Amino acid sequence: MKKTALIGAGAIAYCHARALKQLDVEICGVIDVNTDSARKLADACGTRVVSHLAEIAGELDMVHLCTPPSFRIDYARTAMEAGCHVFMEKPMAITPADGQILVNMAEANGVRLMVDFNHRFRAGFQELLRIVQSGEIGEVVNVFINRMGMLGGNAGTQHDTWRRKAGTVCGMSIESLSHDIDMVWQLLGPVASVRADVRGTFADAPAFDNNVNALLSMRNGAMGVLHASWSSHLKMSARGVVGTRGTVILEGDDLFDFNRLRLRTADMPHEHLIRLDDVYHFATCPSYLNANRYFLECQDKGEDGSASGRHALETLKISHAILESARTQTAIPL
Known part of the structure; x- marks a missing residue:
């Protein structure tokens, strides 16, 4: 049985805890x-609270880092130097x-580093990707990719979300658009250049962008558009690909819901509509299970996989671009 520790005890950690239980991975501490x-x-995991990772790092095969992104390097260093993925x-x-x-650090210590772009592991996106490929x-x-909705119902305050606190502020371009950038990369490969504009709607947090328009020029000659809002009072999403012989669109009724897939090719007299039951919810979405299973498979094969730290670094560079x-x-x- 493989062993891990959960670092960070916010809502997302519970998603991984449920997945790890299904995968028969022992959680040795929080x-x-x-x-x-x-x-x-x-208590929910049937394990114990640990004060310092160094206390148990030698017992572990891996760690799950679920902290805000500003607080990871020291934890990662302790884990990797102990040989943990x-x-x-x-x-x-x-x-x-x-x-x-x-x-x-991962390369120096010979361990796997994977980043949880969990929406790429969902059935709706996998079907979109299959059709394109x-x-x-x-x-x-x-x-x-066009998606709109309201972050946390009211976009949060500086007191109830790390995204808007001084020192950890992280707007949509970096925090949430990473999913969209990853999806575009899966569909078309790397980005050649970016032309973009962003806006924030909170005067007390000027670094917190929650509206983004970005034009992407792809290295393979295709073009892309990202349009996203965390401040929209109406919710929707659409992820589509236009090809020389057809078009496929994955639609949803909220930021990350996949409710239906529309497809029409040059050979079809009418569009083909596929109803999907792929609504995103922390407690029920299987993407965390799928992502963790993939991470375990990469460990067993000794491979970095397509969601590696190096890939995540490239998506982060696009966010900054x-x-x-x-x-x-x-x-x-780029």
Whole structure:
């Protein structure tokens, strides 16, 4: 039986705890700066609260880092130097410099570093990806992702979310758009350049962008558009790919719901509609199980996998290119 520790006891840690139980991975301890939160999660997992990772790192095969991204390097260093693989939430870090440190540490210690782009492991996106990769819609010309909704119902305050607190502030371009960038990469490969604009709607947190428009030029010659909002009073999402012989769109009724897939090719007289039961909810979404299973498989095979730390670093660089383009009002090459 493989062993891990949960570092960070917020809501996302419970998703991983449920997945790890199904995968027969033993949770040997929980670490969090908030002792009450750590104790609550530890009780739910049938394990104990640990004060310092070094106390148990030698017993573990891996650790699960579920802290805000600003607080990961020291935990990762302790884990990796003890020979533990590391699975962390996205984004891997706030800055590319910190992301590079994490990648370098993993490579120096010969351990796997994987980042949880969990939405790529969901059935709706996997079907979209399958259709594109099959060649059914021909050569890809255009990809677009459009999603809108309200973060936490009211976008949070500086007191109830790390995303808007001084020192840990992390807006949509870095924190949430990482999923969309990862999806575009899966569909079309790497990005060549970015032209973008961002806006924030909170005067008390000017670094917190919650509206993003980005134009992507892909290295394979295709083009992409990302349009996202955390401040929309209406909810929706659409992820689509236009090819030379067809178009496929994955639609949802909320930011990350996949309710239906629409497909029409040059050979179809009418579009084909597939109803999906792929609604995103922390407690029931199987993507955390699928992502953790993939991480275990990568460990067993001795492979980094497609959600590696190095891939996550490239997505983080694109997020920063979006912000730089918004600041300078110029296209940013990658």
